Structure formats: C-alpha cells, structure tokens
Amino acid sequence: MQTEKVVQHIVNWLKDYATNAKVKGFVVGISGGIDSAVTSTLCAKTGLEVLCIEMPIHQAKSHVSRAQEHIAQLKARFPNVKDTRVDLTPVFEEFKTEVSLEGKQTTVDMALANTRARLRMTTLYYHAGLLGMLVAGTGNKVEDFGVGFYTKYGDGGVDLSPIADLLKSEVYAIGEFVKVPESIMKAAPSDGLFGDARSDEDQIGASYPELEWAMAQKDLGKTAQDFEGRQREVFEIFTRYNTNNQHKMLPIPICIIPKELK
Template identity: 90%
Template structure:
C-alpha cells in the first residue's frame, strides 16, 4: 500500500465532502483503539474543526488512559482539534432502571452492550447538530463489510466512513505513519462495550489477520471444504458472522406496494 498517498487521498476526500456539505468539520468518538485514533488524526489533517469526544460507560482504565493520551497528543499536534468528555455512566444506569433485565443473562448483556454504543451515537449526533459537524465513522473494512462487528445504529450510525475500505492491517500501517501513540498500536483491539478486558478476538474467536485471510478466500469463491485445521475453523467463523450480520451490510428492506394495489 502506498501509505502516504492513501492518507492524502482520504484527507482530501474528507475535506471535499465537508466543503460540499457546507459543514465546519467532524466529530469523532475516541475509544482508545486504533480505528478511532487513525480516523481522528485523518480528520485533524484536513485543517477543519475536529471535536474528539470521550464517552466512558464503566470503561476499563486502560481504555480511558489510551484515549486521553491520544487526545492530548492530537491537540498538541493540531490547533484545530478540541475535545470534551461526556460521562454516560449515569445515563446508562438510569436506562437500566426503566427496562426489564429479566431473561437469559448473555442476551441481556449483549442488549446492554449495544445500548452503550447507541447512547454514544446519540451523544455524537447531539454535538454534531449543535456545532455544524459531521459524525465520522471509525469502522474498518473487516468490521463493516466482513463480519459486521459493530452495533446497528450505534457505532454504525455515522455520516461518512473514511477508513471503511481499509483492512485492519492497513489501518495499523496508516496508524504507524500518522504516529499514533505506541500504547494504542500495541493494544489488543477491543470494542469496550462490556466494561472488561475482553478483546475482539475473544468475542469473535478469530484474529483480524485470520479474518482478513478468510474475507479474501470468500471473495475468491472458496468454501470451508477447501481448508483443514485452523484455517477451516477461521473460515467457518468468518462465514458465520458474515451470514448472521448480513442485515447490517445491506440496505434496509422496504416493502414495495404493487402498482395494482395503489
């Protein structure tokens, strides 16, 4: 990958989109992970206004410290970057008092995890509307179009997606070029939606290099029967998530009314 040229291309794309939309810049949720760090740095390089928002909900201390380190570094490098912190923990806890928490614990935990993401989306759009900004998404190609590893109308609710055509390995390559803090570069990828140390690999069952490989094999028309051992397992995991989350990757189904019924 021609890293410098890709960075310039994305920065120019962001700048052109914002100009054509007649908005002042971007708002980005900062999690302490590589995707939000790269996205916010690319937005900062446009020279337009960038608001970085930290939105903890019972967040792991390591995630908080990495997010704060990145924001501090970004503000030092780019005068167009501002930040704010919105502690959503009280909002999340109040929400829990108004809904039923009965049922299968794993199902309840997942529903609450997705609720965290949707509270953050609401917060990002509040500030975007207030300040005339666009919400910049932080999803990469494997998450957005491979395994669908994001929350529908949560971190999937954005105005534009600057890194959604980049594989996770390419995001890291750009992160190194953009001088993202080493603590973020070395941290295990995690969505941080459960308030503990579980990584994306813990949840999915396969690493991002394995998922990138499986995505490529699937594009080439391969099936699980073409592989053995760990490769077969990784491919099956990829296909299971890809099938299960397909509803996130396609347009919302519309019930079209036949002409003769109108």
C-alpha cells in the same frame, strides 16, 4: 499499499465532502483504539474543526488512559482539534432501571452492550448538530463488510466512513505513518462495550489477520471444504458472522407496494 498517498487521498476526500456539505468539520468518538485514533488524526489533517469526544460507560482504565493520551497528543499537534468528555455511566444506569433485565444473561448483556453504543451515537449526533459538523465513522473494512462486528445504529450510525475501505492491517500501517501513540498501536483491539478489557478476538474467536485471510478466501469463491484444521475453523467463524450480520451490511428492506394496490 502506498500509505502516504492513501492518507492524502482520505484527507482530501474528507475535506471535499465537508466543504460540499457546508459543515465546519467532524465529530469523532475516541475509544482508545486504533480505528478511532487513525480516523481522528485523518480528520485533523484536513485543517477543519475536529471535536474528539470521550464517552465512558464503566470503561476499563486501560481504554480511558489510551484515549486521553491520544487526545492530548492530537491537540498538541493540531490547533484545530478540541475535546470534551461526556460521562454516560449515569445515563446508562438510569436506562437500566426503566427496562426489563429478565431473560438469558448473555442475551441481556449483549442488548446492554448495544445500548452503550447507541447512547454514544446519540451523543455524537447531539454535538454534531449543535456545532454544524459531521459524525465521522471509525469502522474498518473487516468489521463493516466482513464480519459485521459493530452495532447497528450505534457505532454504525455515522455520516461518512473514511477508513471503511481499509483492512485492519492497513489501518495499523496508516496509524504508524500518522504517529498514533505506541500504546494504542500495541493494544489488543477491543470494542469496549462490556466494561472490561476483553478483546475483539476474545469475542469473535479469530484474530484480524485470520479474518482478513478468510475474507480474501471467500472473495476467491472458496468454501469451508477447501480447508482443514485451524484454517477451516477460522473460515467457518468468518462465514457465520458474515451470514448472520448481512442485515447490517445491506440496505434496509423496503416493502414495495404493487401499483394495482395503490
């Protein structure tokens, strides 16, 4: 990958899109992870206004410290960057008092994790609407179009996706080039939706390099029968996520009414 040229291409794309949309800049949710760090840095490089928002909900301390380190570094480098912090923990806890928490614990936990993401999406759009900005998404290609590892109408609810055509390894390459803090570069990727430091690999059962490999093999038309051992296991994990999460990757189904019925 021609990293410097890719960075400039994305920055130009972001700036052109914002200019054509007649908005001031971008709102980015900062999690302490590589994707939001790279996305916010690319947005900052446009010279347009950028608002970085921390939105903790019972957040792991390591995530909070990395997010704050990144924001401080970004503000020191770019005068167009501002930040704010919205503690959504009380909102989340109040929500829990108004809904049923009965059912299988793993199902309840997942529903609540997705609720966290949707509360954050609402917060991002509130500020974007208030300030005349766009919500910049932080999803990469493996998450968005490989395994669908994101929350529909949560972190998947955005105005534009600057890094969604980049594999995770390519996001790291850009992160190094644009000087993302070392603590973020070395941290295990995590969605931060469960209030602890569990990694994406813990949840999915495969690392991003493994998922990138499986994604490439699927594009070549390979099937699980073409592999054995760990490779077969990884390919089956990728295929299961890819199949189950197609509802996130495809357009919303529309029931078309036949003309003779109208």
